[in-house]
Amino acid sequence: MDTISLIANIQGMTALGVCLVFGMGAFGTAIGFGLLGGKFLEGCARQPELAGMLAGRMFLMAAFVDAVAMIGIGLSMYFVFANPFVNALLTAAKAAGH
Amino acid sequence: MSDSQGLTIDQYIHHHLTYWTVGEGFWSLNVDTLLFSFGLGTLFLTTFILTARRATSGVPGKWQAFVELVVEGIHGQVKSVFNYDNPMMGPLAVTIFVWVWLMNFMDMLPVDALPLVAQHIGAAMGMDPEQVYLKVVPTNDLNMTFGMSLTVFLMTMYYSVAKGPFRYGKFLLTHPFPSHNIFAKIALAPFNLLMNLVETFAKPLSLSLRLFGNMFAGEILYVLIAVLPWWIQWPFSFGWTVFHLIVITVQSFVFMMLTIVYLNMAHEIHDVHAH
Numbered sequence: 001m002d003t004i005s006l007i008a009n010i011q012g013m014t015a016l017g018v019c020l021v022f023g024m025g026a027f028g029t030a031i032g033f034g035l036l037g038g039k040f041l042e043g044c045a046r047q048p049e050l051a052g053m054l055a056g057r058m059f060l061m062a063a064f065v066d067a068v069a070m071i072g073i074g075l076s077m078y079f080v081f082a083n084p085f086v087n088a089l090l091t092a093a094k095a096a097g098h
Numbered sequence: 099m100s101d102s103q104g105l106t107i108d109q110y111i112h113h114h115l116t117y118w119t120v121g122e123g124f125w126s127l128n129v130d131t132l133l134f135s136f137g138l139g140t141l142f143l144t145t146f147i148l149t150a151r152r153a154t155s156g157v158p159g160k161w162q163a164f165v166e167l168v169v170e171g172i173h174g175q176v177k178s179v180f181n182y183d184n185p186m187m188g189p190l191a192v193t194i195f196v197w198v199w200l201m202n203f204m205d206m207l208p209v210d211a212l213p214l215v216a217q218h219i220g221a222a223m224g225m226d227p228e229q230v231y232l233k234v235v236p237t238n239d240l241n242m243t244f245g246m247s248l249t250v251f252l253m254t255m256y257y258s259v260a261k262g263p264f265r266y267g268k269f270l271l272t273h274p275f276p277s278h279n280i281f282a283k284i285a286l287a288p289f290n291l292l293m294n295l296v297e298t299f300a301k302p303l304s305l306s307l308r309l310f311g312n313m314f315a316g317e318i319l320y321v322l323i324a325v326l327p328w329w330i331q332w333p334f335s336f337g338w339t340v341f342h343l344i345v346i347t348v349q350s351f352v353f354m355m356l357t358i359v360y361l362n363m364a365h366e367i368h369d370v371h372a373h
Contacts, residue, residue: 056175063352067308074311077318081115 003093010085018076025069032065105228107325114209114321116231117239128239135236138200146196168196172354179358182365191354194246198309198350201236205316205342209324237313240306247306250357254301257364269367270294301360305353312349316342 040058044051105113118130149165158166169192176191213232220230236242258266271287273294316338323334 053178059348060352060355063308063348063356067304067311070311070315071304071307072311074307074314077315081111081318 003089006089007086010089011083014079014083014085018080021072021076025066025072029066029069033062036061036065110325111321113228113231114213114233115318117233118231128233128241130232130234131236131239131242134204134234135197135201135242138204138236139197142193142196142200146192168192175355176358179355180362180365182362182369184361184365187358187361191358194357195350195354198237198246198353199346201242202313202346202350204235205238205313205320205346206339207234209317209320233317235313235317237309238317240310243306243310244302246353247302250305250360251302254360254364257361258367261368266367301356305356305360309349309353312345316345 036058040054043054117128119126120129121127145161146165149161153162169188172191172195173188176187180187212234213230216232217227217230221227233239258269271290272283273290275286275290277283277286319338320335323331323338326334
């Protein structure tokens with residue numbers, strides 16, 4: 001098959017995949033932060049003297065919430081700029097003599 | 099920016115994503131990561147040690163007040179999470195927090211500032227300016243974040259195993275599902291072992307990839323903003339910089355807190371009163 005159309009196919013799929021990773025990560029993170037922030041405000045309303053400690057804990061939990069989303073973003077940015085699938089295709093095409 | 103250098107947008111972005119690598123294969127070193135991380139660590143240690151040597155119990159000067167602020171703040175945080183007697187935890191926490199914060203802060207410098215200086219130096223030394231690569235944010239590099247998290251992982255393993263390997267083995271087999279019946283214990287042991295193994299490897303992996311993902315995404319966004327026309331850049335870069343300042347602080351704080359939490363969990367294995 002034509003190498004160019006194969007590369008275009010892979011790049012199109014990669015773009016779709018990256019968009020899904022970003023979107024679903026953002027979805028989960030938004031819901032998570034909303035719940036976290038809500039509980040934090042509730043806790044502050046119940047016991048205002050604990051606001052400092054609760055804020056620190058909230059930031060700690062926030063890191064857990066967006067950890068996997070950030071890992072997904074990092075890896076998908078890597079796919080956008082140095083797509084290993086395209087590189088594998090180019091190596092195979094060169095080996096086959098195209 | 100892209101036109102004046104004669105580069106296409108794609109080449110510009112790729113140029114900013116390439117490390118200054120020396121060596122081949124397994125022994126390829128990212129010299130820019132090493133330089134900046136060592137340099138910032140030296141800066142941090144020199145500042146803090148000099149301030150500590152000149153500390154007075156009278157009215158503190160500005161530097162002493164600042165260092166005391168940082169050390170006491172971190173002391174409070176560590177004390178709230180770590181329940182055992184280990185004099186290394188405090189300094190470890192201060193080191194991780196301040197060093198990671200300084201390394202993350204390098205992302206605040208303009209994208210082209212230091213790389214352009216490096217290109218001029220390289221051109222003066224006879225190299226092709228297009229081949230001079232410099233990435234100024236050490237925590238952007240998987241090597242850096244994995245180096246830190248693997249060190250933390252080795253410390254966790256040391257504290258888990260050194261005080262009693264058999265108790266650690268028993269811990270692996272009886273948590274998180276303990277039981278009193280001998281048959282239930284044997285039945286649950288494989289599940290406990292599997293879950294503990296997954297958790298043991300997930301902790302350093304997530305620790306490093308969290309920091310890497312945040313900093314890498316931040317830098318990519320800065321490079322993409324730099325590609326925009328100059329008359330539209332400022333709103334985007336201002337907004338992203340404000341958000342990124344928060345991200346820098348939160349990520350370094352979280353790296354420190356999670357290190358202390360994992361080490362506390364390692365110490366808890368050998369505490370007969372905690373179970």
